[in-house]
Amino acid sequence: xxxxxxxxxxxxxxxxxxxxxxxxxxxxxxxxxxxxxxxxxxxxxxxxxxxxxxxxxxxxxxxxxxxxxxxxxxxxxxxxxxxxxxxxxxxxxxxxxxxxxxxxxxxxxxxxxxxxxxxxxxxxxxxxxxxxxxxxxxxxxxxxxxxxxxxxxxxxxxxxxxxxxxxxxxxxxxxxxxxxxxxxxxxxxxxxxxxxxxxxxxxxxxxxxxxxxxxxxxxxxxxxxxxxxxxxxxxxxxxxxxxxxxxxxxxxxxxxxxxxxxxxxxxxxxxxxxxxxxxxxxxxxxxxxxxxxxxxxxxxxxxxxxxxxxxxxxxxxxxxxxxxxxxxxxxxxxxxxxxxxxxxxxxxxxxxxxxxxxxxxxxxxxxxxxxxxxxxxxxxxxxxxxxxxxxx
Amino acid sequence: xxxxxxxxxxxxxxxxxxxxxxxxxxxxxxxxxxxxxxxxxxxxxxxxxxxxxxxxxxxxxxxxxxxxxxxxxxxxxxxxxxxxxxxxxxxxxxxxxxxxxxxxxxxxxxxxxxxxxxxxxxxxxxxxxxxxxxxxxxxxxxxxxxxxxxxxxxxxxxxxxxxxxxxxxxxxxxxxxxxxxxxxxxxxxxxxxxxxxxxxxxxxxxxxxxxxxxxxxxxxxxxxxxxxxxxxxxxxxxxxxxxxxxxxxxxxxxxxxxxxxxxxxxxxxxxxxxxxxxxxxxxxxxxxxxxxxxxxxxxxxxxxxxxxxxxxxxxxxxxxxxxxxxxxxxxxxxxxxxxxxxxxxxxxxxxxxxxxxxxxxxxxxxxxxxxxxxxxxxxxxxxxxxxxxxxxxxxxxxxxxxxxxxxxxxxxxxxxxxxxxxxxxxxxxxxxxxxxxxxxxxxx
Numbered sequence: 148x149x150x151x152x153x154x155x156x157x158x159x160x161x162x163x164x165x166x167x168x169x170x171x172x173x174x175x176x177x178x179x180x181x182x183x184x185x186x187x188x189x190x191x192x193x194x195x196x197x198x199x200x201x202x203x204x205x206x207x208x209x210x211x212x213x214x215x216x217x218x219x220x221x222x223x224x225x226x227x228x229x230x231x232x233x234x235x236x237x238x239x240x241x242x243x244x245x246x247x248x249x250x251x252x253x254x255x256x257x258x259x260x261x262x263x264x265x266x267x268x269x270x271x272x273x274x275x276x277x278x279x280x281x282x283x284x285x286x287x288x289x290x291x292x293x294x295x296x297x298x299x300x301x302x303x304x305x306x307x308x309x310x311x312x313x314x315x316x317x318x319x320x321x322x323x324x325x326x327x328x329x330x331x332x333x334x335x336x337x338x339x340x341x342x343x344x345x346x347x348x349x350x351x352x353x354x355x356x357x358x359x360x361x362x363x364x365x366x367x368x369x370x371x372x373x374x375x376x377x378x379x380x381x382x383x384x385x386x387x388x389x390x391x392x393x394x395x396x397x398x399x400x401x402x403x404x405x406x407x408x409x410x411x412x413x414x415x416x417x418x419x420x421x422x423x424x425x426x427x428x429x430x431x432x433x434x435x436x437x438x439x440x441x442x443x444x445x446x447x448x449x450x451x452x453x454x455x456x457x458x459x460x461x462x463x464x465x466x467x468x469x470x471x472x473x474x475x476x477x478x479x480x481x482x483x484x485x486x487x488x489x490x491x492x493x494x495x496x497x498x499x500x501x502x503x504x505x506x507x508x509x510x511x512x513x514x515x516x517x518x519x520x521x522x523x524x525x526x527x528x529x530x531x532x533x534x535x536x537x538x539x
Numbered sequence: 540x541x542x543x544x545x546x547x548x549x550x551x552x553x554x555x556x557x558x559x560x561x562x563x564x565x566x567x568x569x570x571x572x573x574x575x576x577x578x579x580x581x582x583x584x585x586x587x588x589x590x591x592x593x594x595x596x597x598x599x600x601x602x603x604x605x606x607x608x609x610x611x612x613x614x615x616x617x618x619x620x621x622x623x624x625x626x627x628x629x630x631x632x633x634x635x636x637x638x639x640x641x642x643x644x645x646x647x648x649x650x651x652x653x654x655x656x657x658x659x660x661x662x663x664x665x666x667x668x669x670x671x672x673x674x675x676x677x678x679x680x681x682x683x684x685x686x687x688x689x690x691x692x693x694x695x696x697x698x699x700x701x702x703x704x705x706x707x708x709x710x711x712x713x714x715x716x717x718x719x720x721x722x723x724x725x726x727x728x729x730x731x732x733x734x735x736x737x738x739x740x741x742x743x744x745x746x747x748x749x750x751x752x753x754x755x756x757x758x759x760x761x762x763x764x765x766x767x768x769x770x771x772x773x774x775x776x777x778x779x780x781x782x783x784x785x786x787x788x789x790x791x792x793x794x795x796x797x798x799x800x801x802x803x804x805x806x807x808x809x810x811x812x813x814x815x816x817x818x819x820x821x822x823x824x825x826x827x828x829x830x831x832x833x834x835x836x837x838x839x840x841x842x843x844x845x846x847x848x849x850x851x852x853x854x855x856x857x858x859x860x861x862x863x864x865x866x867x868x869x870x871x872x873x874x875x876x877x878x879x880x881x882x883x884x885x886x887x888x889x890x891x892x893x894x895x896x897x898x899x900x901x902x903x904x905x906x907x908x909x910x911x912x913x914x915x916x917x918x919x920x921x922x923x924x925x926x927x928x929x930x931x932x933x934x935x936x937x938x939x940x941x942x943x944x945x946x947x948x949x950x951x952x953x954x955x956x957x958x959x960x961x962x963x964x965x966x967x968x969x970x971x972x973x974x975x976x977x978x979x980x981x982x983x
Contacts, residue, residue, distance in 0.1 A: 318874050318875075318876070321747070321876050321877075322876070323874065323876045323877075323878040323879050324874070324879075329720070470908060471908040471909075471911040471912040471915070472908075472912050473905075473908060474867075474868060474890075474891045474893065474905055474908070474909060475717065475890055475891070475905050476868055476871070476886065476887060476890045476891035477723075477886045477890035477891075478871035478883075478886070481871075481873055481882065481883065481886065482871070482873040508873075512871050512873070513871075514868065514869050514871055533762075533765060535758055535759075535761055535762035535765065535869055
């Protein structure tokens with residue numbers, strides 16, 4: 148028991164020190180990041196560092212999977228809740244991929260799909276039963292969606308940073324982005340919910356033993372069939388696994404060892420579908436800004452709990468517009484990475500769209516003082532201003 | 540048979556050289572007198588007029604320093620590109636090292652000349668421009684190597700035909716509905732075509748770097764313009780006429796020098812704000828002008844009336860494509876890449892524009908919003924809706940705007956006039972009655 152308390156204390160101190168350091172750097176670079184997009188890039192990099200903190204500070208005295216090289220698996224924050232391991236970390240609605248080493252939190256999509264599996268139900272190592280953890284993950288998804296909404300997509304998500312870096316590369320090469328037609332965008336928007344429905348239904352079918360004690364497909368267990376179905380098509384998984392393998396944190400041979408072969412045996416670390424989709428998304432988001440965000444089912448889930456029906460009123464961060472200050476110059480529409488048109492089209496009031504990743508690029512670029520506003524719980528924290536003034 | 544009829548005949552009948560010279564010089568002399576008279580009257584109303592205004596007085600002389608400069612630069616090989624209305628992309632002209640000048644005409648005397656070939660129902664701005672062309676009065680029109688003609692209102696559409704007898708005309712076809720996606724595509728193509736034409740005429744290629752510089756030049760001008768506008772929001776430190784003149788000189792002045800001079804003026808005025816040295820009494824009714832463009836020098840008759848009448852009014856803001864709308868919107872570039880910059884320039888001229896030539900099922904709501912915002916921002920007491928006879932678009936929008944202003948409890952006065960000095964006396968009574976009413980409302 149004492150050991151655990153000591154561990155927790157050490158972890159707390161380490162995290163505290165890191166946060167203090169980040170804060171100091173933030174204050175230091177504030178002058179450099181007066182432009183919002185620069186500040187956003189900085190925060191994105193910081194959050195990637197926090198999400199994969201384990202790669203920096205090491206295994207921290209905890210167990211690790213030997214065959215994945217020297218990297219710590221999982222475990223930093225949320226490990227010892229009430230003295231028992233909670234190895235996947237708390238669920239955060241961003242692509243903090245489960246399959247990569249050294250992360251401090253875990254993507255909520257993975258948690259939603261995997262905790263219905265029987266293995267989690269019966270395990271004695273873990274604090275809670277699978278279904279309890281499922282409830283925790285779902286609760287965190289709803290709460291974080293309400294608090295942050297898709298701010299997580301624009302400012303925290305590591306895969307978002309990857310796409311933004313591709314965009315910056317394209318800009319440096321002086322190539323103009325492609326714009327997708329409104330019809331295609333609408334199609335992608337609808338497809339998000341189809342993907343959510345598909346992976347949830349598949350997960351439930353595969354996890355029937357845990358839920359109801361019935362086995363719909365025989366031998367449904369981890370490592371077989373399309374378990375964790377969404378992760379097998381997600382472009383983030385191969386990105387992180389390949390990047391960490393390249394950096395020497397993971398063992399590529401192991402990661403690749405189950406890539407090929409029987410199609411039904413989709414593999415654990417990398418699958419062929421994974422790599423193909425990553426290739427397509429990489430190429431696509433080089434030319435189209437934030438391409439994946441338009442179809443991202445996680446983004447769809449966050450949007451569901453922050454932009455739809457009663458959640459819309461409860462969500463904390465909102466983008467608002469003052470109708471009469473708008474001259475409809477169209478800048479907001481043109482600069483928007485996921486090509487949201489609602490900010491331009493809506494007359495005024497709350498203009499947060501389900502596609503909006505709250506990157507606030509439109510607020511930064513709107514040349515009319517006080518026309519667009521970012522409101523947190525009804526209080527404006529950032530307003531569009533006459534950005535011409537800044538050049539001095 | 541058909542060949543006997545001359546189909547390509549010109550609009551304007553040939554005039555004897557002597558007549559042109561005589562009429563031209565007499566109108567020119569009258570015009571210089573009007574300019575001087577206007578400046579004199581501005582000085583009289585604004586007792587301690589800012590020193591920096593002297594520059595604008597000088598540049599306001601249409602036949603003075605600026606004409607000479609343009610002539611000199613033309614001799615060196617620079618091209619002059621005229622444009623008739625605010626849809627013309629100035630950034631592209633500047634990027635090709637050409638000189639942009641606006642050719643709209645505000646001379647009353649030339650409007651009478653225009654009557655010779657056009658019925659009086661036609662908008663006097665058009666008649667006046669035609670008249671100016673007949674006697675070669677306007678130096679900027681004469682000096683331009685080509686004229687960009689956005690076909691916005693019917694008057695300008697046909698004016699382009701008339702002027703094409705003399706100058707190469709580059710048409711621009713702005714769509715009448717802004718919001719359809721395909722209209723924007725079409726407009727972007729127009730911008731592309733104009734860019735190629737400018738490049739061909741000047742022989743200078745519009746490069747990425749050049750365009751970026753010119754966009755930034757115009758952004759600086761917008762910045763200076765907004766600085767001046769911000770000063771007009773408080774108690775008046777500059778009279779409306781003077782500010783209108785400053786804004787209007789940007790249409791023919793060298794834009795970089797203009798920016799610098801406006802900043803100097805703002806420095807001076809900002810000091811005056813601190814010292815509470817007002818140009819008019821702080822309680823003077825604050826008036827907004829909207830409607831047909833008011834072009835220097837003769838159209839100054841309305842602002843002259845407002846600011847010289849008893850009780851006095853002060854024009855704090857206008858919604859005219861000859862004034863506050865010219866520089867208000869900046870080009871917002873997302874990626875400094877040629878195609879994105881062109882898209883940004885195109886959108887700035889089409890989307891941000893509140894010209895009544897646009898329509899939609901919700902009416903020209905951009906313009907209505909513009910007016911509502913200005914009324915709130917500049918604490919406007921009353922609106923004068925200025926329309927010249929024949930300006931159909933502005934006249935037709937009056938009904939809708941009046942309803943909006945009625946809801947806001949802002950008095951609006953519909954001032955219809957002509958390019959003539961004869962109605963000044965009668966107009967004076969009407970404007971004074973309106974201002975008296977505004978003053979009474981303030982007192983309450």
